[in-house]
Amino acid sequence: MFKFNNGNLDVSPKKKDSRIERCIFGHMVMKVFMIVTAVLVFNGAAVIRASDLLVSSSVNNKVLLYDGESGDFIDIFIQGSFNELNGPTGLSFGPDMNLYVGSFGTNDVLRYNGSTAEFIDAFVSFGGGGLDIPFYLVFGPDGNLYVGSFGSNQVLRYNGATGEFVDAFVPARSGGLDNPWGLAFGPDGNLYVSSFITNEVLRYDGTTGEFINAFVTSGTGGLINPTCIVFGPDSNLYVCSRGTNNILRYEGETGDFIDDFITPGSGGLDGPFSLVFGPDDNLYVSSFNSNQVLRYNGTTGDFIDAFVTSGSGDLEGPFFLIFAEEIPILSGGGCSLSFIGSSTAIPLYLLIPVFILIRRFWIRYTIQKKKS
Numbered sequence: 001m002f003k004f005n006n007g008n009l010d011v012s013p014k015k016k017d018s019r020i021e022r023c024i025f026g027h028m029v030m031k032v033f034m035i036v037t038a039v040l041v042f043n044g045a046a047v048i049r050a051s052d053l054l055v056s057s058s059v060n061n062k063v064l065l066y067d068g069e070s071g072d073f074i075d076i077f078i079q080g081s082f083n084e085l086n087g088p089t090g091l092s093f094g095p096d097m098n099l100y101v102g103s104f105g106t107n108d109v110l111r112y113n114g115s116t117a118e119f120i121d122a123f124v125s126f127g128g129g130g131l132d133i134p135f136y137l138v139f140g141p142d143g144n145l146y147v148g149s150f151g152s153n154q155v156l157r158y159n160g161a162t163g164e165f166v167d168a169f170v171p172a173r174s175g176g177l178d179n180p181w182g183l184a185f186g187p188d189g190n191l192y193v194s195s196f197i198t199n200e201v202l203r204y205d206g207t208t209g210e211f212i213n214a215f216v217t218s219g220t221g222g223l224i225n226p227t228c229i230v231f232g233p234d235s236n237l238y239v240c241s242r243g244t245n246n247i248l249r250y251e252g253e254t255g256d257f258i259d260d261f262i263t264p265g266s267g268g269l270d271g272p273f274s275l276v277f278g279p280d281d282n283l284y285v286s287s288f289n290s291n292q293v294l295r296y297n298g299t300t301g302d303f304i305d306a307f308v309t310s311g312s313g314d315l316e317g318p319f320f321l322i323f324a325e326e327i328p329i330l331s332g333g334g335c336s337l338s339f340i341g342s343s344t345a346i347p348l349y350l351l352i353p354v355f356i357l358i359r360r361f362w363i364r365y366t367i368q369k370k371k372s
Contacts, residue, residue, distance in 0.1 A: 048324045053307075053308070053321060054099075056318070061080030061081065061086055061087065062078060063078035063080075066307075071305075073313030076313070088103060089102035089136070098111050098112060102134035102136070103134070107132065108122045108127075108134070109122070109124035128165050129166075130154070131149050133150040134147050140157075140160075141185060145158040145159075145163070169204075170204050176200070178195050184231060186206075190205060194226035194228070196227070199224055199243075200214045200226070232298070237252050238283070240274070246261075246266070262301045266301075272287065273286045274319060276322065282297060283298050284307060286319065287318070291316055
């Protein structure tokens, strides 16, 4: 708009320029929003939400991703190979929020981006520190990585930041350890290890690694070939008894037998290898021989359903289960936004109308400003 000031033409260059700059900036912002959204929407990669389930499929060298609420197969999160991931075993998210995977066939621990599943490196290289068949792995209270070395009857400790070998935290056969399988740091800060051959759960000092006692003595409660162990919400110890196809519960302070929390073969359980309490407080158990993940009431042990049905997503030999509760959520080039500790994901395509409305509002605003 032309204006006259004391009879002279005044085009108000500063004001005019600022309006043009605002308009151009607004259009540029909206275009960037739309382009970024389009790229994210059509990328099509898998997205991990904070409640979703990862399962190591040991027979076909995969780590599979399932919806944490429905059990529906989402995608292959990691596709292994003969030279890289070969026979995935234990899974653990590290302090850096990346995913660490034990590789049975290559005797190492591999690190993958916890959001995109891109391979980072062999965090623990082939046979590092005498590693012989890594089964379960866990990050300890000190931030270091502890790995059960099944073949050498040890628990090995590695620097949690670099992967460098620290020591044999539990020396070979300490306390009678024979084929260590499951590892868990208990509420008392000590390390509990299932001894597969001797049918025990052994307890070690969580700071020094010195043997304390047989927390669950040989065969107590009918325990045969214990695999995974976990402390539940009630602070009691739950143990997979592979030889009897059930889950046994022991008092969390004394190790005394409580009950058959899941009775033999309940729900078709055949070869329990791993168990985990989910975000819903129910108990999830991998049934190795039937290629399923079964769900049980976390209070009563009653069978609920086959959460992951037989062979879903080409599941073969489910070895380990982990819920992705503490990870960065925008992932894989991602199709959704979520928040750490939340099971809610917002598909990005739903934000497109919002961007359009913002753009329309901006255009109207700039027009009104020009008229004024």
